[in-house]
Amino acid sequence: MVKETTTTASRETAIRKRRKNTGNTEADAEGDLYKKVIAFEEKEAFKRTAEGDAKLYFEICKNIRTLLGEISELKAQKPSDVTTKVSEKAMQAAACVVTLKKLNRLDKVRITTAREALNVEKQKVDSTNLQYQNLLYEAAHLSSEFKKCKQFKSKDEDIELVSINEFLTEAPEAKTKPFQNYEELDDVQKHELHLARLEWELTQRKKLAQLCNTFEDEKKQIAADILKTKNRLGGLVPKLAAVLEATKPLQDYLGLPIEKTYVEHKQASLLPNPLYLFYSNADAFKKVYDIDMTLNILGDQDEAIRWKRLQSSLVVQSDDSDQENDLQEEPVETKKRRHRKASQIDKHEERRKRLLEVHPSSVQVIIKVNDGTVLSMQFYYLVMLNIVTVTAEVEHPNHITGNAAKEVLCGENVLEELFHGDFGVDSPNPSNSYQLKKIGLNSFQSLTTTLGFVYSWAQKVCGLDFLMSQDIKSATTMSCTNVEIVMKALNKRLKSRTALAVQLQQLEQNLIPEIPDTVELPRNAVSxxxxxxxxxxxxxxxxxxxxxxxxxxxxxxxxxxxxxxxxxxxxxxxxxxxxxxxxxxxxxxxxxxxxxxxxxxxxxxxxxxxxxxxxxxxxxxxxxGDKNLKLSKWYFGGLASAGAACVTHPLDLLKVQLQTQQEGKISLIKLTGNIIKKQGVTALYNGLSASLCRQLTYSTTRFGIYEVAKQTVQSSGGEASFGTKVAMAAAAGAAGGFVGTPADMVNVRMQNDIKLPPEKRRNYKHAFDGLWRVYKEEGPRRLFSGASTATGRAIFMTIGQLSFYDQVKHLLLKTKYFHDNSITHFLSSLTAGAVATTLTQPLDVLKTRAMNAKPGEFKSMFDLILYTAKLGPLGFFKGYVPAFVRLAPQTILTFVFLEQLRLNFGVLPKPKH
Amino acid sequence: MLNKSYYNTILCLTFSPCGNYLIVGDIYGKITVFHLYRFMNPNVNASSQNLSCSNSFTVQEDVQINSLLSTEHYLVVGVVGEIFGYDWKVVKNNKDAKVSWKVELPNSNDLFNKAEINCVINKEGVLYVGCGDNKIYVINLEGGRILRTLSGHSDYVHSLFNMGDELASGGEDGVVNIWDIRSKTVCNKIEPYKNDEIARPNLGKWIGTVCINDDWLLCGGGPKLSLWHFRSLTPSTVFPLDDQGIYFGEIVNDKVLAGGRADHFYNMVFNGDIVSKIPTSCVSVFSAVHQEEPYRALCIAGSSPKIDICSNFNYKDQVLVVT
Known part of the structure; x- marks a missing residue:
């Protein structure tokens, strides 16, 4: 129905519009009215309430319905007045419809206004909403900005500051005071602390920078100084060279080997470490021992210098470069597999070369033995393999011509198995086998012909020991002791090989060596x-x-x-x-x-x-049959001396007589005649017991000590050097002299007794009686009076006799003309006797005088010397002739006896296993 | 020294009275003791360690040990000119064995006349010693006094054998003397080298070994090994051996064991049939010993440091080496 009304209403308006269009004249009035009505109705609409209208509407609707009902009733009853009544009723109904229409219009107005109001409100809400959104966005942006700000790092955090503790202790107190207990600070204070630290840092850094500058300046200064000094010293070089050149004739004249040793040392410094060790030790060995040995350094010097430089620079890089090489090699391998084949051989060869590289310097040792065999060995150092190789060559003396003999003396054979199981073909360095495998070699053996042999003793003398850790210190001592052992072994080996070669040579030439007489065998051989x-x-x-x-x-x-x-x-x-x-x-x-x-x-x-x-x-x-090898026992010397003393005692007696006479008028023969005339021949043997007693104490001690010492030295191989012999003899003599003093004193007194007037004679019955009486009458200290001179004399005597005897004998035996027989012994001992007399005579004179002096006659040794010196320098050699005449037979007899004792009763040295 | 032991020669062997030990004497004066249990027991594996000696000591350096004899309390060692007695305890255990007693033969002061003690046998506390000075010494074990000297040979005495009251001795002079112990006289003698069938003139007339039992006498040396009838003293069997001299022969029950310079050690019956031949390690067999209890063993030694051991008398089981 409302629809209906709206359509009608719209029709009305349409009609009204038409009317408007049609009657323009009345349009104003009509329009006004219309507007007024609308306005009125609008007002009305607002005045009335919708609820009231609704009620009204429902009433009207009811009225209409009742009216319509009455109409239909009327129509059914069909009263007379139907039409009127119906029209009346219809009228009423129509009025109601009008009201309805009015109500509708009012309502419409109300709706439109309401709608308008709503729209307005809606717009308002929208704008508010927009505003809200804007605000939200703003807030988000701000918070993000905030975050950014927070994350921002300030530069000062990157600065390395001194630690807080340090700052607190080092900075001035004024700055640090507020922060003493920094653990309890709040943020602001912390910030302040930070600032303070920054400031402190800055000042410190400034200071340091300044310092740095000053140092820099100083450095420049010093560099300049150095340059200056260098220039100055550089200027000196030619001058020095000139001076050296100028001194050369003088050096040559004086025979000083300065230049030579200088060059030698310079060369030695270029040697690789192991060879240097060996060189220095071998050199020392050569100086100490009496072995005919020459040491040379071979190789190009410049090459060695270059090598040394290269080495020092290499040491730093070696570790890195190795790794790099490994890394590089692999990709190369994958990429260039095709090219590789061609280059492989080259590379292999190069590798091999590098591994087997030999240090340019090498040491040459030349050992000579008596009969002219010369062994020269060259020691090379393989740098990469860290081993020492040896090549050897032997020069035979001319008389060795046989093949077998030559073979025995061939270089490699001489050195083979110098120590048990040491053939020198397998490298003693365990890592070498791997290194060699890398270049495709199974063992060192194939290389020995070109590179030489790798004997383990060679490694040892060079301080290389592959089982021990490579401690330099231990290597040094090792090399030192080993050089001695090896050198001795080498010398021995060479000697024995030469002897063997001589024997083989003879056998090859079908010469049967001479058979010593001691061996029993049928004299006429059938075969x-x-x-x-x-x-x-x-x-x-x-x-x-x-x-x-x-x-x-x-x-x-x-x-x-x-x-x-x-x-x-x-x-x-x-x-x-x-x-x-x-x-x-x-x-x-x-x-x-x-x-x-x-x-x-x-x-x-x-x-x-x-x-x-x-x-x-x-x-x-x-x-x-080789008696020469026999060694004497320690007491043989004493026995031999005692034997000799029996023979020489009368001469001894005469000597004492001559020495103690201050006037020096009576000749030797006259004196002898005097004694024999006065007391008979037996007087010449006065005090034999003392003499024997003396020999048995004094000589046994010195010979014993010397012999034992010599055997100990020689048992370790080789002949002791002359210096060693002198030292041993001196020590032995000192001991012997001291021990022999009491017996010597009694001896002198007894010999001298005959010369004294009978009332002053001491009349010792025999040596032991003499010893006892000296001890009882003059005190035990008196027994050793003159011990210092006696000891001194004994030292010179022993040196003169023993060491010179040995040395002279050694020298004689070296020649071709002498063999170990009595002639040699006689000659050596005669020389030894002369030397000993000359050495001891002055002391002997003093000693005899000191011992023979009455107590208190001389205050000191010096007094005695002065007293003797009054006679002139020859006073010290008073009685030299009888002393020599006595000492020479004494010495000769002693040594001849000693040698015979040794040859007949000596012991053979124990064979070494 | 290695070379030295390579040239070692064993002159005599003996078992200890308990039978557990084998005692070996060599030319370097060393006595070596082996514990038989270690290698005779089949349960124990014979490793090289088991074959080493259990003790060894030197009687006199480089003076050969010519004979060994086991008595109840002592090991009797005959060297040159002297006889030593060692206590068994010492022999088995001590490296530096002390001599318990010592008997010196007369004339032994003179270095050159010292006589080798070639053979020692024991009869009821009395030692019969056959020596290189052609004599047989009779020595009382208690006190070591020489009771008597039996001289009947004109050259070294090599071998002695005792049986009841009879003592047989054979020597370099080629004579086998049979002594009556009670009367101390030679009651019989035979000279095998005079029998053409037995003699081997190229080897000499010396008798290296004699052995007797009730009925038979076995002897050999330069002449061939032969079995003689003891009562009639006539040769009954000449053994057909391939040898260059007999040093050892013994009658064991009804068998004959013999060895000498030959490649084999022989085990034969009386009629001369060879039961078994044992190849030897040495060129010449100088000594052989055998026992049944506690271990059945036959040990053969001679000019070699090796000792062959047979447990069944038929073949070589093991070889011991004296080092």
Whole structure:
């Protein structure tokens, strides 16, 4: 219905519009009215309430319905007045509809206004909403900005500041005061603290920068100074060179080896460490021991210098470069596999070269032995492998011509197995086998021909020990002790090899060495040596008789093999296979004998041959007849001296007589005659007991000490040097002199007794009586009066006798003309006697006088010397002739006796195992 | 020294009275003691360690030990000119064994006339010693006094054997003397070298070994090994051995053991048939000993440091080495 009304209403308005269009004239009035009505109705609409209208509306609707009902009732009853009544009623209904319309219009107005109001409100809400959104965005932006601000780092945080503690202690108090207990500070204070620290830092840094500048300046200054000094010193060089050049003639004239040692030392400093160690120790060894040895440094000096520089720069880089190399190599391998093949060989070769690189400097040692054999060894240092190699060469003396003899003396053979099992073919450095494998070599053996042998003793003398840690200090001592051992071993080896070569040479030339008379053997031989050859290991193995020896591993392929054929014409043949071990003569040669006589016989099927072989391996047999090796026992010296004293006692007596006479008028012969005339011949043997007693104390001590010391020194190999001998003799003499003093004193007194007037004579019955009486009458200290002179004299005496005797004998034996026989002993001892007399005579005179003096006659030694010096310098040599005449026979007899004792009763040195 | 022991020769062997030990004497004057249990017991594995000696000591350096004898209390060692007695305890354990007693033969002061003690046997506390000075000394074990000297040989005495009251001795002079112990006289003698069948002139007439039992006498040396009838003293069997001299022969029950310079050690019956041949390690067999209890063993030694051991008398089981 409302719809209906709206349509009608719109129709009305449409009509009204048409009306407007049609009647423009009345339009104003009508329009006004219309507007007024609208305005009115609008007002009305606001005045009335919607609820009231609604009620009204429902009433009207009810009225309409009742009216319409009454109409229909009326129509059904059809009263007379129906039409009127109906029209009346219709009228009423129509009025109601009008009111309805009015109500509708009012409502419409109200709705529109309400809508308008709503729209206004809506707009308001929208704007507010927008505003709200804006605010939210603003807030978010601000918070993000805030965050940014917070995250921002200030520069000062990067500055490294001194620590708080340090700051508090070091900065001035004024600045640090507020922050003393900084752990309880709040943020602001903390900030302040920070600021203060920053400030402090700044000042400090400024200060340091200043300091730095000053130092920089100083540095410049010093650099300038250095340059100046350098220039000045550089200017000196030519001058110095000129001076050196100028002094050269003088040096040559004086025979000073300054230049030479300088060059030598300079060269030595270029040696690699191991060789340097060896060089220095060998040099020291050479100076101490009496071995004919020469040391040289070979190799290009410039090369060595270059090498040394390279080395020092390499040390720093080596670690890094190694790693780099490894890293680089791998990609190369993958990328360039094709190119590699071509370059592989080159690279391999290069690697090999690098690994086997030899240090440019090397040490040459030349050892000579008596008969002219010269062994020269060269020591090389393989840098990368860290080992020392040795090449050796032997120059034979001319008389060695045989093949076998030459072979024995060939360089490698001489050095082979110098120490047990040391063949020098396997590198002693365990890491080498890996290094060598890398370049495709299995062992060092193949390299020995080009590079030399790697003996372990060579490593040891150079201080390289591969089992011990490479402590430099221990290496030094190791090298030091080893050099001695090795040098001695080398010398010994060389000597024994030379002797062996001489023997082999003789055998090859079919000369049977002279058999000493002490060995019993039939004098007319039926059979003889028909052939002597060296044979190979292979041939040795093939011999019928050697199977057992080989099975028992008593021989090895590294030994030397010889075959001697001895034949008795037309019937028997003896073949002796001789095995000489490398360390001969420490180990006896092994003989393997094969006899062809009615069948083949050897130790495997014949006991007699077995017994023969057994007797040949006995070490005693090998040295039998070589008496020279015998050593004397310690007491032999004393015995020999006592023996000599028995002979020389009368001369001794005369000597004392001559020495104690101050006037010096009576001649030797006259004196002798006097004594014999006055007291008979036996008077010349007065005090023999004392003399013997003296020899048994004094000589036994000095000879004993000297002998034992000498044997100890020599047992470690080689001849003791002259200096060592003198030192040993001096020590032995000092001990002997002191020990012998009491007996000597009694001896002198007893000898001198005959000269005194009878009432003053001491008349000691014998030596022990004399000792006892001196002890009882003059006190025990008196027994040792003159001990200092006696000791001094004994020192010179022993030096003169023992060390000179040994040295002279040694020198004589070195020549070809002397052998270890009595002639040599006589000559050596005569020389020794002369030397000893000259050395001791002045002291002897003093000693005799001191001992013979009455108590208190001389205040001191000096008094005595003055008193004696009054006679002139020859006063000290008073009685030189009888002293020499006495001492020479004494010395000669002593040594001849000693040598005979040694040869006949001496002991053989114990063979070393 | 290695070389030295390679040339070692064993001259005599003996078992200890308990049978557990083998005692070996060599030419270097060393006595080596082996414990038999270690290698005779089949349960124990014979490793190289088990084959080493249990004790060894030197009687006199480089003076050969010519004979050994076991008595109840002592090991009797005959060297040159002297006989030593060692207590068994000492022999088994001590490295530096002390001599318990010592008997010196007359003339032994003279270095060159010292006689080797070639053979020692024991009869009821009395030692019969056959020596290199052609004599047989009779020595009382208690007190070591020489009771008597039996001289019947004109050269070294090599071998002695005692059986009841009879003592047989053989020597370098080729004579086998049979002594009556009670009368101390030679009651019989045979000279095998005079029998053409037995003699081997190229080897000499010396008798290296004699052995007797009730009916038979076994002897050999330069002449061939032969079995003689004891009562009639006629040769009954000449053993056909391939040897260059007999140093050892013994009658064991009904068998004959013999060795010498030959490749084998022989085990034979009386009629000369060879039961077994044992190859030897040494060129010449100088000594062999055998026992049944506690271990059945035959030990053979000679000119070699090796000792062959057979447990069944037929083949070589083990080889010991004197070092």
């Amino acid at each position: 003889g040596l028909s052939k002597w050859t060296s044979i190979s290991w292979q041939k040795f193995c093939n011999a019928p008789c050697t199977a057992n020896l080989i099975a028992n591993e008593m021989v090895s392929s590294s030994d030397l093999f010889y075959c001697a054929t001895i034949s008795r014409p037309k019937s028997a043949l003896l073949q002796a296979f001789i095995v000489i071990k490398n360390d001969y003569p420490r180990q006896c040669p092994i003989f393997c004998i094969n006899v062809s006589y009615n069948g083949e016989f050897h130790s495997g099927n014949c006991d007699e041959i077995r017994d023969m072989e057994r007797s040949l391996i006995k070490p005693q047999v090998a040295v039998m």
